[in-house]
Amino acid sequence: xxxxxxxxxxxxxxxxxxxxxxxxxxxxxxxxxxxxxxxxxxxxxxxxxxxxxxxxxxxxxxxxxxxxxxxxxxxxxxxxxxxxx
Amino acid sequence: xxxxxxxxxxxxxxxxxxxxxxxxxxxxxxxxxxxxxxxxxxxxxxxxxxxxxxxxxxxxxxxxxxxxxxxxxxxxxxxxxxxxxxxxxxxxxxxxxxxxxxxxxxxxxxxxxxxxxxxxxxxxxxxxxxxxxxxxxxxxxxxxxxxxxxxxxxxxxxxxxxxxxxxxxxxxxxxxxxxxxxxxxxxxxxxxxxxxxxxxxxxxxxxxxxxxxxxxxxxxxxxxxxxxxxxxxxxxxxxxxxxxxxxxxxxxxxxxxxxxxxxxxxxxxxxxxxxxxxxxxxxxxxxxxxxxxxxxxxxxxxxxxxxxxxxxxxxxxxxxxxxxxxxxxxxxxxxxxxxxxxxxxxxxxxxxxxxxxxxxxxxxxxxxxxxxxxxxxxxxxxxxxxxxxxxxxxxxxxxxxxxxxxxxxxxxxxxxxxxxxxxxxxxxxxxxxxxxxxxxxxxxxxxxxxxxxxxxxxxxxxxxxxxxxxxxxxxxxxxxxxxxxxxxxxxxxxxxxxxxxxxxxxxxxxxxxxxxxxxxxxxxxxxxxxxxxxxxxxxxxxxx
Numbered sequence: 001x002x003x004x005x006x007x008x009x010x011x012x013x014x015x016x017x018x019x020x021x022x023x024x025x026x027x028x029x030x031x032x033x034x035x036x037x038x039x040x041x042x043x044x045x046x047x048x049x050x051x052x053x054x055x056x057x058x059x060x061x062x063x064x065x066x067x068x069x070x071x072x073x074x075x076x077x078x079x080x081x082x083x084x085x
Numbered sequence: 086x087x088x089x090x091x092x093x094x095x096x097x098x099x100x101x102x103x104x105x106x107x108x109x110x111x112x113x114x115x116x117x118x119x120x121x122x123x124x125x126x127x128x129x130x131x132x133x134x135x136x137x138x139x140x141x142x143x144x145x146x147x148x149x150x151x152x153x154x155x156x157x158x159x160x161x162x163x164x165x166x167x168x169x170x171x172x173x174x175x176x177x178x179x180x181x182x183x184x185x186x187x188x189x190x191x192x193x194x195x196x197x198x199x200x201x202x203x204x205x206x207x208x209x210x211x212x213x214x215x216x217x218x219x220x221x222x223x224x225x226x227x228x229x230x231x232x233x234x235x236x237x238x239x240x241x242x243x244x245x246x247x248x249x250x251x252x253x254x255x256x257x258x259x260x261x262x263x264x265x266x267x268x269x270x271x272x273x274x275x276x277x278x279x280x281x282x283x284x285x286x287x288x289x290x291x292x293x294x295x296x297x298x299x300x301x302x303x304x305x306x307x308x309x310x311x312x313x314x315x316x317x318x319x320x321x322x323x324x325x326x327x328x329x330x331x332x333x334x335x336x337x338x339x340x341x342x343x344x345x346x347x348x349x350x351x352x353x354x355x356x357x358x359x360x361x362x363x364x365x366x367x368x369x370x371x372x373x374x375x376x377x378x379x380x381x382x383x384x385x386x387x388x389x390x391x392x393x394x395x396x397x398x399x400x401x402x403x404x405x406x407x408x409x410x411x412x413x414x415x416x417x418x419x420x421x422x423x424x425x426x427x428x429x430x431x432x433x434x435x436x437x438x439x440x441x442x443x444x445x446x447x448x449x450x451x452x453x454x455x456x457x458x459x460x461x462x463x464x465x466x467x468x469x470x471x472x473x474x475x476x477x478x479x480x481x482x483x484x485x486x487x488x489x490x491x492x493x494x495x496x497x498x499x500x501x502x503x504x505x506x507x508x509x510x511x512x513x514x515x516x517x518x519x520x521x522x523x524x525x526x527x528x529x530x531x532x533x534x535x536x537x538x539x540x541x542x543x544x545x546x547x548x549x550x551x552x553x554x555x556x557x558x559x560x561x562x563x564x565x566x567x568x569x570x571x572x573x574x575x576x577x578x579x580x581x582x583x584x585x586x587x588x589x590x591x592x593x594x595x596x597x598x599x600x601x602x603x604x605x606x607x608x609x610x611x612x613x614x615x616x617x618x619x620x621x622x623x624x625x626x627x628x629x
Contacts, residue, residue: 033173036588040318040345040525042171047319059144059315060202065174 094306105146120154122224140194165291183210238262267407267478270445271301285333363391413442
């Protein structure tokens with residue numbers, strides 16, 4: 001499993017939690033907006049990803065119509081505040 | 086003038102604290118000096134014989150407030166603009182801003198780093214409007230000193246576009262006089278002490294409650310502490326600690342804020358250990374339907390942390406009246422009434438409604454029980470009808486709309502579009518005659534929902550209706566009725582797919598779609614959906 005698989009799994013799990021679905025049910029190729037999240041829930045998912053992976057996702061990265069995979073790619077490109085155990 | 090009132094009180098030594106562009110704190114006097122420099126740069130960059138119209142597209146922070154004050158200093162019109170929502174895509178957003186730029190004839194939009202990446206997309210659709218980064222408006226000794234701007238209470242000062250659907254934004258026109266009249270009761274009706282009270286604001290400054298809540302503090306020379314909505318929403322308990330540490334005593338917020346914190350604290354009780362909310366004097370709960378359950382749960386959850394029951398301050402206000410319409414009295418505990426649904430319109434059983442207080446100083450209020458306005462008179466019980474107001478803080482109308490679309494009665498009262506009744510304690514809002522719901526801080530319009538449904542390739546009929554309704558828990562939701570020849574599972578599938586479309590495109594989760602046989606929905610002879618008739622036809626217990 002590559003680092004980016006870990007990140008994608010974390011992204012899918014966080015979005016799934018807010019959408020009331022399992023991470024495995026979150027299609028990484030569909031736009032995040034298609035999971036019916038209000039802005040509030042989107043930000044909760046983002047905070048969860050940040051806390052888990054030790055990154056700060058810039059607010060403006062979220063203006064795009066991203067898929068979970070694209071969001072994971074954004075995260076992979078960010079500097080990590082802490083190393084994963 | 087707003088500027089003069091703030092300048093007069095600035096010597097008290099108030100501060101503005103902010104987190105954008107980076108955490109900082111500036112004396113109000115300094116902020117005014119800086120804003121004067123920004124105003125001079127703005128005048129130099131945008132030579133004009135007329136009154137400038139300046140859009141503000143920035144995160145809550147020092148630049149937003151400074152540019153707003155600069156516009157006020159110049160006697161320009163400030164037009165607060167919403168920043169894009171997450172993962173929604175920018176196509177609809179760009180079109181929305183372009184419509185406002187055109188409607189308001191914006192000379193310029195001042196932006197910050199947050200939205201810098203979306204500016205090229207906005208520029209293409211916004212005609213001659215210039216887009217200027219706030220950092221480009223730096224004070225320069227070569228800019229001529231500005232003459233004082235004459236006090237003109239009738240001068241347009243703010244165009245507030247939060248009241249209107251995405252597809253047809255409406256700009257509420259507010260003059261200097263309207264705004265000063267609207268700000269006054271926020272402090273003078275609340276025992277406000279400028280030296281000890283200070284305001285905390287995380288709600289967007291582009292929203293009426295955020296902007297005028299902030300200005301209410303500044304015109305009294307009180308300190309203001311700004312956060313961004315993102316900071317609160319991402320980490321609510323961390324934000325709450327930061328709020329407590331700021332010792333801000335006054336905080337405006339929508340109803341969902343309180344539910345959100347209650348839930349967050351229930352999930353992580355350890356995270357609130359040691360939290361002290363003792364400085365909190367007034368929690369304005371407004372801009373959404375105020376739920377009694379929210380008040381009870383929040384007060385119970387945070388009482389051990391020093392939150393006093395009378396701090397909860399359920400209020401009613403609207404952009405068309407600058408902001409405040411009704412407030413409770415200071416020190417008064419929140420009140421409620423359990424009303425028969427039959428009295429409120431339809432249905433059975435009872436519903437708890439929260440009292441939002443009495444008309445603030447300078448505002449007159451009446452209930453129009455004309456059935457045409459959604460009203461009903463029940464002898465000996467309550468007179469439910471449209472809430473109508475008038476006063477110096479009330480707008481003269483929406484920009485560029487014909488008289489027939491202005492929100493006034495023939496005798497000049499503002500039609501709020503909200504339904505309610507009065508008793509000896511004050512006003513109770515029971516529902517909405519206008520076709521909008523507010524959920525988690527965002528407004529959703531029936532016409533925007535219908536536009537999405539009509540655009541669906543799955544639909545086999547054109548007729549559909551979106552109606553705001555209140556569910557059993559008193560939460561706002563959108564009910565969508567679509568006509569289809571499909572039946573059984575096929576009809577269910579259609580309903581599910583439309584629901585997903587609305588979820589995805591509007592980000593609205595509180596929606597229920599119901600499939601109806603063809604020719605079920607009532608239309609006027611001119612082909613307009615009769616939303617009120619749709620509501621009246623719903624089964625008991627489903628209407629508000």
